[in-house]
Amino acid sequence: MYIQTHNYPDPDAIASALGIQELLKHHGISSTICYKGKIDRYSTDKLRELMEIELLNVEDLSTILTDEDEVILVDAQKGNSNIVDITGDEIICIDHHPENEKFPSPSVAVPIVVPLNIRET
Numbered sequence: 001m002y003i004q005t006h007n008y009p010d011p012d013a014i015a016s017a018l019g020i021q022e023l024l025k026h027h028g029i030s031s032t033i034c035y036k037g038k039i040d041r042y043s044t045d046k047l048r049e050l051m052e053i054e055l056l057n058v059e060d061l062s063t064i065l066t067d068e069d070e071v072i073l074v075d076a077q078k079g080n081s082n083i084v085d086i087t088g089d090e091i092i093c094i095d096h097h098p099e100n101e102k103f104p105s106p107s108v109a110v111p112i113v114v115p116l117n118i119r120e121t
């Protein structure tokens with residue numbers, strides 16, 4: 001099982017991927033988080049480092065992925081310009097961006113509303 005973020009993942013993409021990975025782990029399913037591009041923001045790389053999140057570049061998976069691999073998309077939708085179409089079967093999409101009507105997908109985009117007044121206490 002692969003969890004794919006949008007290219008050049010940012011903190012919300014990586015945090016979403018980690019959340020799904022932990023949920024899958026709870027159910028005994030191992031998964032790999034992957035992305036295309038680079039982790040080019042300091043805050044994103046710090047998040048990855050502090051949370052010890054393992055992410056693989058899709059270019060390192062090109063000889064490993066098969067059509068039978070299941071892929072969960074987070075923080076992006078298939079057909080968007082900011083996510084590469086990797087080998088595998090996209091079974092779920094969890095995204096808070098507006099639905100991409102140009103490339104309708106069998107998967108479901110779930111709008112997630114995050115209150116802006118949440119602060120750490």
Ligand SMILES: [Mn+2]
Nearest residue numbers: 010012013075
């Ligand atoms: Mn994002």
